[in-house]
Amino acid sequence: MAHEALSNSSALLVTGLKKSYGGLAATRDVTLDIAAGHVHAIIGPNGAGKTTLLSLLSGALAADAGEIFLFGEAMHDRAEQSRVSAGLARSFQITSVFDELTVLENLQVAVQRRQHVSYGFFHSSAQDKEAKDTALSVARRVGLEKFAHQLSSQLSHGARRRLDVGLAIACKPRVLLMDEPMAGMGHEESGEMIALIQSLKQELTVVLVEHDMDAVFALADRITVLVQGAVLATGSVDEIRNNAEVKLAYLGEEEEDGDGDGEKMQEETQ
Ligand SMILES: Nc1ncnc2c1ncn2[C@@H]1O[C@H](COP(=O)(O)OP(=O)(O)O)[C@@H](O)[C@H]1O
Ligand SMILES: [Mg+2]
Structure with missing residues (x-):
């Protein structure tokens, strides 16, 4: 059941993942290739399906369709605890x-x-x-x-x-799923969490759902933008910041404030 990963360095490979709540498609055909050792951020407006996606990856929710491979090993047919044992763990949920x-x-x-x-x-x-x-x-x-x-x-x-x-x-995860670890934190606490996540990169791969764009831009090697349950774009920080479609759908057009520091982007996402 091992999968011929798209790239040899895939920590997590997700193909065609789908989930509906009744008539509402929360995850539409999501495909992701997350490289080992990366912090891979998932961003998108409220209701985009970010938390649903993490729940599908962790096994807290059963997908309607799609496949999930952890270092080439199939996870989609396993229960949550078995995924944790294989090295796919979610913080803020697996253990309270x-x-x-x-x-x-x-x-x-x-x-x-x-x-x-x-x-x-x-x-x-x-x-x-x-x-x-x-x-x-x-x-x-x-x-x-x-x-x-x-x-x-x-x-x-x-x-x-x-x-x-x-x-x-x-739990010694190889891939750690994090849902808004900076939520409700002040500047100093966020800074400590950013430093902690940065240090984790040396030993594991992080899938980071986060609203705080300063944190995302500081930490992410790659970013995937989800809109209405579908992947709008995946790329480097610069590619995502400069992607016209992403700006329109999520980040908001930057004001011509001259310093190009993207402050407006952050406001738009709060
Ligand atoms: N248990 C549920 N039952 C029905 N609809 C849900 C449930 N959980 C989430 N949704 C809906 O699915 C969509 C995606 O939600 P969610 O994954 O929480 O998005 P995000 O984390 O990006 O804000 C939203 O429209 C939300 O209202
Ligand atoms: Mg959420």
């Missing part, structure tokens, strides 16, 4: 944060879940130790080491979202 547990305990639960998937239910004290160590290294990785023993309910919004990312990383 337990408020009554500390940061470290939350991460340990996520690590142990993965261990149970790999080794079966019974685990040894060596595995407990391993889970604790891994949880601590993930806490460090997402900048939460100093909050490791704090209850998750006491975290700031930004720290909590970094914990969400930590829970996903604890």
